[in-house]
Amino acid sequence: MVTYKILLDTRRAKADGTYPIQIRITSNRQSITSNTGVFVNDKQWERVRQC
Template identity: 30%
Template sequence: MATFKVLLHSSNRRKDGTYPVSLRIIKNMKAKYISLGLYSKKEEWDVIGERFRCDKRVCPNYKEFNARIVQLLARAQEVERHFEFDRIDWTLNQFEDAFLYKDKKGKFLDFALLCIGKSSVSCPLKPSDSAPLC
């Protein structure tokens, strides 16, 4: 079971004075931060509610930003349910890949193993060579 929390990542201050809004995932006493693509100043952020302040004078687009946060939290819970349904003991990196829709297909190692598996060509080096490559 993991815990999810949306917070202002105050250790990553930008030049314009804003901080990234991040999703913190804690599983087995290990934490991972995933940036949600939103940025906020400290006065715009409600620490207790884990949302942008509901004040148009402070943050005029708070409704859109808060709706996006709710959407991303639902996505995080959906990914966790998917792992539990498939009985996968997932790692934080696996969660990040699934959460950010990172596709592992098309990697070189998978392609090379596929080619080697289909290949019927024997090793071109003779047994007398000192260092065979295959």
């Protein structure tokens, strides 16, 4: 089974205050994180409780 998660990487801020959006793909207990090339402001990111 493959699962994915869309993340805001707050560890890597750009000079203009934006952060990159990343996708984490997990398959067979192995994770790969990939950058999307999209940057958003922290206020634009809607934080949703993830269980």
